[in-house]
Amino acid sequence: MWKWLHPYAKPETTYHLTGRLIPWFSYLSIILLTIGLVWALLFSPADYQQGDSFRIFYIHVPSATLSMGIYVGMAIAALCSIVWQLKLADASAAAMAPIGAVFTFISLVTGAAWGKPMWGTWWIWDARLTSQLILLFLFLGVIALHNAFEDKVMAGKAAGILTLVGVINIPIIKYSVEWWNTLHQGATVSKMGKPSMTLDMLWPFIFSYMGFIFLIVVITCIRFRTEILARNGMRQWVRDLAVKGES
Amino acid sequence: MSDTAITSQLNQPIALSYRSAFMLILKRDVTLAFRHKDDIINPILFFIIVITLFPLGIGPEANTLSRIAPGIIWVAALLSTLLSLDRLFKSDYNDGSLEQMLLSPHPIFILVLAKIVAHWLLTGLPLIFIAPLLAVLLHLNENSYGALMITLLLGTPILSLIGAIGVALTVGIKKGGVLLSLLVLPLYIPVLIFATSAIDTAAMNLPFTGQLAIIAALFFSTLTLAPFAVSSALKVSTN
Numbered sequence: 130m131w132k133w134l135h136p137y138a139k140p141e142t143t144y145h146l147t148g149r150l151i152p153w154f155s156y157l158s159i160i161l162l163t164i165g166l167v168w169a170l171l172f173s174p175a176d177y178q179q180g181d182s183f184r185i186f187y188i189h190v191p192s193a194t195l196s197m198g199i200y201v202g203m204a205i206a207a208l209c210s211i212v213w214q215l216k217l218a219d220a221s222a223a224a225m226a227p228i229g230a231v232f233t234f235i236s237l238v239t240g241a242a243w244g245k246p247m248w249g250t251w252w253i254w255d256a257r258l259t260s261q262l263i264l265l266f267l268f269l270g271v272i273a274l275h276n277a278f279e280d281k282v283m284a285g286k287a288a289g290i291l292t293l294v295g296v297i298n299i300p301i302i303k304y305s306v307e308w309w310n311t312l313h314q315g316a317t318v319s320k321m322g323k324p325s326m327t328l329d330m331l332w333p334f335i336f337s338y339m340g341f342i343f344l345i346v347v348i349t350c351i352r353f354r355t356e357i358l359a360r361n362g363m364r365q366w367v368r369d370l371a372v373k374g375e376s
Numbered sequence: 377m378s379d380t381a382i383t384s385q386l387n388q389p390i391a392l393s394y395r396s397a398f399m400l401i402l403k404r405d406v407t408l409a410f411r412h413k414d415d416i417i418n419p420i421l422f423f424i425i426v427i428t429l430f431p432l433g434i435g436p437e438a439n440t441l442s443r444i445a446p447g448i449i450w451v452a453a454l455l456s457t458l459l460s461l462d463r464l465f466k467s468d469y470n471d472g473s474l475e476q477m478l479l480s481p482h483p484i485f486i487l488v489l490a491k492i493v494a495h496w497l498l499t500g501l502p503l504i505f506i507a508p509l510l511a512v513l514l515h516l517n518e519n520s521y522g523a524l525m526i527t528l529l530l531g532t533p534i535l536s537l538i539g540a541i542g543v544a545l546t547v548g549i550k551k552g553g554v555l556l557s558l559l560v561l562p563l564y565i566p567v568l569i570f571a572t573s574a575i576d577t578a579a580m581n582l583p584f585t586g587q588l589a590i591i592a593a594l595f596f597s598t599l600t601l602a603p604f605a606v607s608s609a610l611k612v613s614t615n
Contacts, residue, residue, distance in 0.1 A: 211608070259565075266562035273558050277549045286612040287545045291559060294541055294605055301566070 140357045141366045143217055147350040154350065158343035165337030173333050185243045187334055191341040193236035196264065197299055199229035199345065203271070204296045207289030219285030220360060222292065223275055224352035228345060230268035237261060256305040257313040264302060267295040281360050397482045398490045405494035408467075419460040420502050426452040427510045438515040445514035446524065446575035453503050453528065454535065454564050458557055460499045461539040464491060465547045465610070474547075475614050484607035492540045492603070500532030516575075523578035523588075527571040530591045537602040538563045544609035567594060 169187040203222045210218035241251045271288045278284035468474035542560035546552030574587035
């Protein structure tokens with residue numbers, strides 16, 4: 130496996146590979162998101178208790194779970210960079226942090242918008258909401274630490290350590306609904322085998338969820354390429370690219 | 377013995393036992409702190425002043441104050457710990473002795489742990505002695521004093537341990553102070569939540585062993601894991 134992976138440790142190869150992959154992923158993301166969201170907003174049945182306002186679920190749940198997913202991805206990249214000293218792993222963690230922060234923010238805002246009609250309040254100090262807010266602070270801390278260092282390599286290592294320390298928050302968010310039985314509802318989708326929602330609601334959710342995953346992949350690739358260029362500005366191949374003006 | 381002599385002694389390739397290396401660093405840090413007494417007194421004064429601000433701002437009704445007393449004491453403890461964290465590695469970093477410690481043949485884990493223990497002795501421990509006095513001023517419920525002391529005793533070391541990670545990450549940055557609070561405060565939140573909930577539960581005369589067990593778990597896991605994170609962060613910061 131290492132032999133197969135080895136060429137991708139070279140920034141130039143990865144740069145071109147991601148460049149070739151971006152169009153495919155963006156088409157997939159656009160198609161899936163269009164199908165999923167149009168189906169979800171126009172055709173899937175309204176919830177019998179919550180009416181139409183439950184439809185924010187199709188954005189709220191993907192962004193909330195994926196924000197945790199991005200954090201785990203960052204943590205894995207940070208671990209790889211600390212254990213195997215992979216420079217590109219640092220670059221990918223740096224590329225993912227702002228995306229994660231934005232998705233966490235989206236999940237908090239959509240949650241507030243959903244909470245107002247359902248719970249009668251924008252915000253409540255519920256275990257899951259609070260731990261998601263802490264996740265946002267962790268993302269912002271990682272970004273701030275990245276920006277504080279002049280040297281990108283040092284910044285990547287320092288932010289990696291902070292990311293690994295913050296991983297402790299992920300299981301807390303994941304299980305907060307089960308540990309503290311508070312206002313936020315429990316899991317609906319992930320009950321394996323028998324999800325507690327009808328198929329008319331589940332299918333559009335799966336489409337939009339996959340669409341969001343590919344959206345994150347596309348944005349990560351774009352930011353990752355920028356990070357690679359920023360870190361290898363002195364290399365000959367980057368200069369050649371700049372002279373040729375090729376994407 | 378002056379501190380430079382101790383540091384240079386650490387650098388000689390003689391094998392000190394773990395215990396004596398630990399004690400050397402601990403003594404050195406405590407001695408240094410007692411020569412700059414401001415560093416010890418200022419965070420405590422800060423703690424007291426922050427707590428006196430609350431009755432002035434909220435109003436002196438005993439009921440309100442006793443309701444919010446645990447939160448105020450704990451938040452003030454977090455902030456004063458944060459304020460004192462800066463000196464944990466800063467002066468050693470500036471005069472180069474931190475690098476010498478990292479180069480020494482002794483495990484960094486031991487040296488870092490000694491520095492953190494010294495920091496706790498100088499900031500965490502005084503807070504525990506003063507807290508009951510301030511709790512009287514805030515009309516804390518009588519049943520809560522035991523819980524307050526135990527949570528502070530188990531909780532303030534966690535603050536020093538987690539804070540050390542943040543300081544180690546930011547020690548190389550010129551204006552690391554504000555950044556430090558951004559990194560460290562989110563990680564302090566679990567301690568704050570469980571400690572205040574233990575004190576509140578005690579006020580209602582209910583057993584608070586559950587919260588105490590979680591704080592103890594946090595204490596032991598940070599005690600064993602944080603020094604590793606601190607030493608790798610120090611290696612990054614000193615480059």
